[in-house]
Amino acid sequence: MRLLTVKNLRKTFAQEKEAIHAVNGVSFHVDKGEIYGLIGLSGAGKSTLVRCLNLLERPDSGEIWFDGIDLTKQNEAVVREKRREMGMIFQHFNLFMRKTVEDNVAYPLRIAGRDRSESKKRAHELIDYIGLSKYARAYPAELSGGQKQRVAIARALALNPKLLLSDEATSALDPVNTELVLSMLRQVVKDFGIGIVLITHQMEVAKALCGRVAVMESGLIIEENNVETLFLSPKHAATRRLIRGVEDVFPLKHGETIVKGNIYRLGFRRESVRRPLISHISREYNVDINILAGDINVLQTGDVGYLVVSFEDIGDEEGALKALRENGVELVPLTAEDAVNHL
Amino acid sequence: MTQELIRATIETLEMVTVSSLFSVLLGLPLGVLLVLSRPQGLRPRPALYRALDAIINVFRSLPFLVLMIMVFPLSRLITGRATGTTATIVPLAVAAIPFVARIMEQSLLEVDGGVLEAGLASGAKISQLVWTVLIPEALPALVNGVTITVINIIGNSAMAGAIGGGGLGDLAVRYGLYRREPVMLYTSVAVIIVLVQLVQWLGGYLERRLRRDGKVTASA
Numbered sequence: 001m002r003l004l005t006v007k008n009l010r011k012t013f014a015q016e017k018e019a020i021h022a023v024n025g026v027s028f029h030v031d032k033g034e035i036y037g038l039i040g041l042s043g044a045g046k047s048t049l050v051r052c053l054n055l056l057e058r059p060d061s062g063e064i065w066f067d068g069i070d071l072t073k074q075n076e077a078v079v080r081e082k083r084r085e086m087g088m089i090f091q092h093f094n095l096f097m098r099k100t101v102e103d104n105v106a107y108p109l110r111i112a113g114r115d116r117s118e119s120k121k122r123a124h125e126l127i128d129y130i131g132l133s134k135y136a137r138a139y140p141a142e143l144s145g146g147q148k149q150r151v152a153i154a155r156a157l158a159l160n161p162k163l164l165l166s167d168e169a170t171s172a173l174d175p176v177n178t179e180l181v182l183s184m185l186r187q188v189v190k191d192f193g194i195g196i197v198l199i200t201h202q203m204e205v206a207k208a209l210c211g212r213v214a215v216m217e218s219g220l221i222i223e224e225n226n227v228e229t230l231f232l233s234p235k236h237a238a239t240r241r242l243i244r245g246v247e248d249v250f251p252l253k254h255g256e257t258i259v260k261g262n263i264y265r266l267g268f269r270r271e272s273v274r275r276p277l278i279s280h281i282s283r284e285y286n287v288d289i290n291i292l293a294g295d296i297n298v299l300q301t302g303d304v305g306y307l308v309v310s311f312e313d314i315g316d317e318e319g320a321l322k323a324l325r326e327n328g329v330e331l332v333p334l335t336a337e338d339a340v341n342h343l
Numbered sequence: 344m345t346q347e348l349i350r351a352t353i354e355t356l357e358m359v360t361v362s363s364l365f366s367v368l369l370g371l372p373l374g375v376l377l378v379l380s381r382p383q384g385l386r387p388r389p390a391l392y393r394a395l396d397a398i399i400n401v402f403r404s405l406p407f408l409v410l411m412i413m414v415f416p417l418s419r420l421i422t423g424r425a426t427g428t429t430a431t432i433v434p435l436a437v438a439a440i441p442f443v444a445r446i447m448e449q450s451l452l453e454v455d456g457g458v459l460e461a462g463l464a465s466g467a468k469i470s471q472l473v474w475t476v477l478i479p480e481a482l483p484a485l486v487n488g489v490t491i492t493v494i495n496i497i498g499n500s501a502m503a504g505a506i507g508g509g510g511l512g513d514l515a516v517r518y519g520l521y522r523r524e525p526v527m528l529y530t531s532v533a534v535i536i537v538l539v540q541l542v543q544w545l546g547g548y549l550e551r552r553l554r555r556d557g558k559v560t561a562s563a
């Protein structure tokens with residue numbers, strides 16, 4: 001079931017001298033039960049984009065179809081109603097510091113006019129769900145970052161939304177708490193049957209959670225695919241740069257030109273990831289293959305591996321490449337500069 | 344003599360309490376309006392903001408004594424008299440309102456924009472947001488602002504005494520200046536100092552309690 005359809009969304013900020021096209025014509029959709037990742041480096045426009053989705057930021061043009069209506073065409077009262085169908089969590093949690101955990105979680109209910117006892121009951125269910133029952137009367141200042149984010153998740157779920165917007169929700173957390181929050185989000189999708197739009201600059205977050213991922217750069221989605229294909233054959237340098245964050249450090253230093261021959265990035269699917277393809281092909285086609293970098297990524301959908309290799313002292317390079325393709329390996333040719341700068 | 348001192352203290356307390364009340368009652372909404380209407384605010388109204396900003400600056404730059412004389416007609420209109428304890432409440436409040444507005448504005452700006460955004464994302468109207476997030480989250484700073492305001496008004500009320508306002512300032516001027524009775528002068532000064540200390544202590548205590556972002560029982 002389609003939850004959200006965004007069409008050609010644009011948002012420009014007028015700066016002193018020049019206009020900043022933060023979101024420059026973005027289209028995508030999110031289905032029920034799906035975690036849709038929007039990944040990009042800071043400044044790519046992802047935070048502006050997600051804040052446009054619930055109209056915290058008014059987009060300049062484009063359409064946001066949610067719950068059967070285009071939100072960009074609605075008045076404030078309708079937008080407010082629809083915001084209740086879209087929970088939101090933030091990088092810095094944004095809890096109300098002077099309200100207890102219980103009052104934080106009950107807040108959206110109280111604002112929506114639910115009575116005190118009903119709100120409290122629902123808040124306690126959710127606080128149980130996030131496993132923080134004994135902190136119900138505590139204040140956010142008494143909680144750790146991971147606990148704060150869990151409270152924020154409970155608050156975002158208070159009104160039973162259909163969609164959750166997550167803006168860098170784990171960026172301020174340590175690895176242990178990141179894992180905790182991620183598994184909670186995964187669980188939330190299962191238990192509440194919602195969809196999530198997940199903004200992140202960390203590929204490992206997208207890798208752990210998302211089905212489909214869109215890569216953003218300069219206000220545009222430059223590449224969108226399921227996470228497996230994205231890891232197998234990243235088309236753009238920006239994508240490879242983001243993937244690199246979770247891959248081994250490339251052993252070449254900038255400016256060194258020790259690599260001879262043609263360089264390829266080989267993406268291995270789960271069928272081929274464990275076979276000794278490289279040594280087989282090296283023997284068969286009489287090519288020397290120099291392995292420059294490589295790793296295996298464990299994704300939601302299975303394992304994918306990659307190698308960056310150069311073919312040196314060429315025998316039958318064409319034949320070798322053909323054989324690799326026939327074995328289900330994705331090939332992306334790289335220039336030496338690509339390899340040094342972007343991998 | 345003791346009787347006169349007690350009467351003057353009660354007059355001062357009356358002037359300070361009532362004018363503080365009115366100045367906060369009118370100054371806080373103005374502060375909220377400033378925060379909402381500023382260009383980066385939640386309801387940007389640049390023209391309104393600039394106008395308010397300018398008016399507040401004008402009123403704040405008038406010395407209290409001058410303002411008090413300018414406000415005489417208004418005092419007469421509201422209380423029927425231009426001088427006396429009750430009449431002096433009017434200029435005290437008028438002088439304090441722009442001060443309070445400015446100080447409340449600064450305190451409200453302390454509230455993290457992300458927290459306000461979380462309120463909006465939860466479906467709050469701006470008016471709900473003001474009452475349920477903006478003011479509660481800024482409360483410690485607001486209390487601090489009120490403390491400063493009250494102390495300021497105590498100072499002004501003593502000055503008002505000199506031109507017929509009554510209270511401890513009046514007592515100090517009459518005995519100290521005209522009758523040259525230093526005991527009464529210094530006693531009234533001592534009472535004023537004690538009042539300021541009490542307000543500062545109480546305000547500081549409340550603020551510290553509220554700032555402990557935690558074990559506050561009085562938040563609802």
